[in-house]
Amino acid sequence: AQSVSQHNHHVILSEAASLELGCNYSYGGTVNLFWYVQYPGQHLQLLLKYFSGDPLVKGIKGFEAEFIKSKFSFNLRKPSVQWSDTAEYFCAVNAGGYSTLTFGKGTMLLVSP
Amino acid sequence: NAGVTQTPKFQVLKTGQSMTLQCAQDMNHEYMSWYRQDPGMGLRLIHYSVGAGITDQGEVPNGYNVSRSTTEDFPLRLLSAAPSQTSVYFCASSYDRDRADTQYFGPGTRLTVL
Numbered sequence: 001a002q003s004v005s006q007h008n009h010h011v012i013l014s015e016a017a018s019l020e021l022g023c024n025y026s027y028g029g030t031v032n033l034f035w036y037v038q039y040p041g042q043h044l045q046l047l048l049k050y051f052s053g054d055p056l057v058k059g060i061k062g063f064e065a066e067f068i069k070s071k072f073s074f075n076l077r078k079p080s081v082q083w084s085d086t087a088e089y090f091c092a093v094n095a096g097g098y099s100t101l102t103f104g105k106g107t108m109l110l111v112s113p
Numbered sequence: 114n115a116g117v118t119q120t121p122k123f124q125v126l127k128t129g130q131s132m133t134l135q136c137a138q139d140m141n142h143e144y145m146s147w148y149r150q151d152p153g154m155g156l157r158l159i160h161y162s163v164g165a166g167i168t169d170q171g172e173v174p175n176g177y178n179v180s181r182s183t184t185e186d187f188p189l190r191l192l193s194a195a196p197s198q199t200s201v202y203f204c205a206s207s208y209d210r211d212r213a214d215t216q217y218f219g220p221g222t223r224l225t226v227l
Binding site for chain 1: 144146148153154155156157158161163171172203205207209214215216218219220221
């Protein structure tokens with residue numbers, strides 16, 4: 001069975017700092033990768049996804065992620081964070097078949113103004 | 114489109130009580146699923162369905178029951194609630210059941226079992 005590991009449980013940044021959240025998965029076959037975000041009190045929303053093609057994926061709100069197959073990684077980046085980016089971020093993997101997702105444990109990002 | 118709706122938003126149960134969490138979607142999605150979210154655990158799949166009349170177990174199915182009699186609805190039943198089932202429950206749906214697709218999440222139900 002696949003698993004997803006997110007490196008940091010909590011990250012605290014100041015506004016305008018750069019962000020990189022790590023995500024590694026364990027599955028040797030073809031995968032589809034997702035980053036979801038959960039703002040305080042809200043439900044999960046899709047930030048970006050990778051299915052195939054260009055390994056550098058751009059999502060909403062200035063986020064991007066890079067799929068590195070050799071490292072089994074799909075790290076999320078943003079050049080300059082804002083206070084409104086305060087949220088919990090989840091990496092998820094689908095290893096084929098149905099739409100079933102396996103989620104990482106999440107990273108709570110706090111951006112101070 | 115209302116998207117994915119869940120009721121109730123909040124619920125408090127006593128140990129041993131049963132209840133049904135409702136989930137509905139109006140997007141004609143084939144695939145629907147239930148997750149529970151616990152602090153530090155991320156989201157874990159309880160049950161999923163790839164179409165009306167077809168359901169299967171996820172990672173943590175014990176204590177929960179599901180059925181899918183229509184495309185739109187996918188209720189989750191707690192047979193005999195236990196404090197370990199205190200959690201936030203999310204329903205999700207996606208259009209294509211046969212390949213990975215973006216899942217759309219409902220607003221969640223916060224359940225407390227005393």
